[in-house]
Amino acid sequence: MAGRILVAFATRYGSTQEVAGAVAGTLREHGLEVDLEPARDVRRLDGYDGVVLGAPLMMHHLHKDAARFLLRHREALLRLPVAVFALGPVHEPRDEAEWQDSRDQLDQELAQWAWLEPAALEVLGGKFDPTLLRFPLNKLAGSAPASDIRDWEAIRTWAGRLPAVLTQP
Ligand SMILES: Cc1cc2nc3c(=O)[nH]c(=O)nc-3n(C[C@H](O)[C@H](O)[C@H](O)COP(=O)(O)O)c2cc1C
Secondary structure (H helix, E strand, C coil), X not given: CCCEEEEXXXXXXXXXXXXXHHHHHHHHHCCCEEEEEEHHHCCXXXXXXXXXXXXXXXXXXXXXHHHHHHHHCHHHHCCCCEEEEEECCCCCCCCHHHHHHHHHHHHHHHHCCCCCCCCEEEEECCEECHXXXXXXXXXXXXXXXCEECCCHHHHHHHHHXXXXXXXXX
16 A cells, blocks of 8 residues: 555653554554654644654643644645544543543644544543652642553554555555
């Protein structure tokens, strides 16, 4: 399958970057040419056939680098298929209400970008490491336990569906 894809990611603590790397790896296994870049470093979208944008939900919002990416590249993104994933839920065992909250937050965030019609949209489990938090977030987080509920198989399964929606046959 031919096609050149950009996987752009925002991250604060690194877990979304690792997921973006897995998404990029899966797309490469499907024969696509893939660039993996921090969203804030992307200058132009010329030459790409599709874009994947990944970001964590933080304090009910998508990471600001994702919002800035959408703002800066609106014109180009209007002409490209765009897949979006957001990391959010971190609780173990799986808490359906938390997943629904994250999904609602993502939908609400994307509602700001009415022109954006994602070709694929997914909430994925995230990672929480309280030792990385600085004041005041460490106080707000209280004694919440560390967790990493990233499901690499689910991530690869989702990414495996993207070639069909990101590239023309
Ligand atoms: C301070 C803080 C606030 C967060 N706020 C939200 C939130 O509002 N909604 C949500 O779904 N997840 C929230 N999360 C979970 C993150 O999305 C999750 O930890 C994610 O894996 C972080 O990604 P990163 O490592 O790429 O920065 C929050 C996490 C932290 C540490």
